[in-house]
Amino acid sequence: MQTKDELIATLKTIVKPYVQDEQAFANVTEKTDFINDLKINSANLVDIALDVEEAFDIEIDNASMERMLTVGSAVDIITQKLAEK
Amino acid sequence: MRKRVVITGLGVVAPNAIGTSEFSKAIQEGRSGITFQPDLADLKFSCQIGGIPPITEEIKHQYFSDLQLHQLNSSGVVYGVVAGIEAWQNAGLSVAGEEPDWDSGIVFGTGMLGVDKFREAIYKVDQGQVRRLGSTVVIQTMTSGVSAYLGGMLGCGNQLTANSSACATGTEALLMAYDRIVTGSAKRMLAGSCSDHGPYIWGGFDAMRVLPYKYNQSPKRASRPLSATASGFVPGSGAGALVLESLESALERNATIYAEVLGGHVNSGGQRNGGSMTAPNSMAVQRCIQKAVEQAGIQVSDIDVIDGHLTATMKDPDEVRGWVNALQRSGADFPYINSLKSMVGHCLSAAGSIESVAAVLELHQGFIYPSINAEDLHPDITAMIAPEKIPQQRIRKDINVVAKANFGFGDVNACVILTKFQP
Numbered sequence: 160m161q162t163k164d165e166l167i168a169t170l171k172t173i174v175k176p177y178v179q180d181e182q183a184f185a186n187v188t189e190k191t192d193f194i195n196d197l198k199i200n201s202a203n204l205v206d207i208a209l210d211v212e213e214a215f216d217i218e219i220d221n222a223s224m225e226r227m228l229t230v231g232s233a234v235d236i237i238t239q240k241l242a243e244k
Numbered sequence: 245m246r247k248r249v250v251i252t253g254l255g256v257v258a259p260n261a262i263g264t265s266e267f268s269k270a271i272q273e274g275r276s277g278i279t280f281q282p283d284l285a286d287l288k289f290s291c292q293i294g295g296i297p298p299i300t301e302e303i304k305h306q307y308f309s310d311l312q313l314h315q316l317n318s319s320g321v322v323y324g325v326v327a328g329i330e331a332w333q334n335a336g337l338s339v340a341g342e343e344p345d346w347d348s349g350i351v352f353g354t355g356m357l358g359v360d361k362f363r364e365a366i367y368k369v370d371q372g373q374v375r376r377l378g379s380t381v382v383i384q385t386m387t388s389g390v391s392a393y394l395g396g397m398l399g400c401g402n403q404l405t406a407n408s409s410a411c412a413t414g415t416e417a418l419l420m421a422y423d424r425i426v427t428g429s430a431k432r433m434l435a436g437s438c439s440d441h442g443p444y445i446w447g448g449f450d451a452m453r454v455l456p457y458k459y460n461q462s463p464k465r466a467s468r469p470l471s472a473t474a475s476g477f478v479p480g481s482g483a484g485a486l487v488l489e490s491l492e493s494a495l496e497r498n499a500t501i502y503a504e505v506l507g508g509h510v511n512s513g514g515q516r517n518g519g520s521m522t523a524p525n526s527m528a529v530q531r532c533i534q535k536a537v538e539q540a541g542i543q544v545s546d547i548d549v550i551d552g553h554l555t556a557t558m559k560d561p562d563e564v565r566g567w568v569n570a571l572q573r574s575g576a577d578f579p580y581i582n583s584l585k586s587m588v589g590h591c592l593s594a595a596g597s598i599e600s601v602a603a604v605l606e607l608h609q610g611f612i613y614p615s616i617n618a619e620d621l622h623p624d625i626t627a628m629i630a631p632e633k634i635p636q637q638r639i640r641k642d643i644n645v646v647a648k649a650n651f652g653f654g655d656v657n658a659c660v661i662l663t664k665f666q667p
Contacts, residue, residue: 206314
């Protein structure tokens, strides 16, 4: 099991191609919002979810995807799904 | 009062060249872009050759961001965007800032967009994997996809649309853009069209037995418009784009003016009088040409060059007869006539715009490109017009008026009259 910092590091590599605000990306915290801070196009949240599924071999259901709007919530969801495995 | 409309930007992605200056060289040399296609051979096509523009990864990275290239699998989008952006830059126009450019619009047509992406999606959907399609299937496969990509990249705030009229699409797009400027609804319109390449686009034509199958070992000789040995059209792909602009706007910007659009006409033969889903009603073809001449306000004797549809099927003599009848000119009095398809194949929905770019280059640079592979002219054609009216080599010559026409499935026609710009 990855630590929280390791999870965030993996998540950052997944999110990187979709980021439109590099400065905000350099200062990512758990509170960082994908759309408002990183200026990610909302349509790309779907692609991020798919990439996360592949990287962690988990499935993110629709309800979880709707909640996955910040780095922190993404980490929570990944942790939870990994625990359920 | 009707606005005068001029062409101030050109962009092209063709099987024999990418970019306007290289394309101009290629068409003057008579360079063929038709090559053997191993995938068609593997798939047991009768016709195993085609025209595919030599787009490299480097070119893609020049026009698209990494994010846009992520999961991009639509050759039509790539061709359309590269040609569209080239035309825009060639016109010396800039990208809009925060506020859209309300005076600039786009009409970028296609027959079918992103067929490879669509195939990918169909497989996933059928495997119950719809949730894994990703976010870009729609934008890569919607008919207006290229307009949408270009609209965002350039910040255009006027009409953004896509037309579709089979092989007449590109010429029709140009005339739609022209109409929008003539009426003052827009100052500038990016007009163009594209076609995907590959087995899923071309297969239907192979099944119809309208593609040549005797030239798989000699692809460059396969596309033979006007020839006695023409045996079908060679499938092609790519995109062409032209910036149309009101004369006022072009003069205000001090833009290079490549040509003026004098007018044109689109119509349909109603699939009557010999016309069908796949064959043109000859009366409608003649009417389309005559109406175009009439709207342009020229005399038939003014036409120097006909940039024909001329696909290299047995219908070529019928097309020439249509021009002879419509213009009432024949023998040595007939204008020069050539077919770009001899070099690039039939680029389907992209044909009209790629060929229009070629016609504009002829006017601007003073040449008539050769119609290659026509060394054995069809006897029915030489019975109507003088053989020297079909250039086998490039002719260097100042020309004033080109009539450009395309005809498509559904019995649809489009003809535009272009002229060298004279203030």
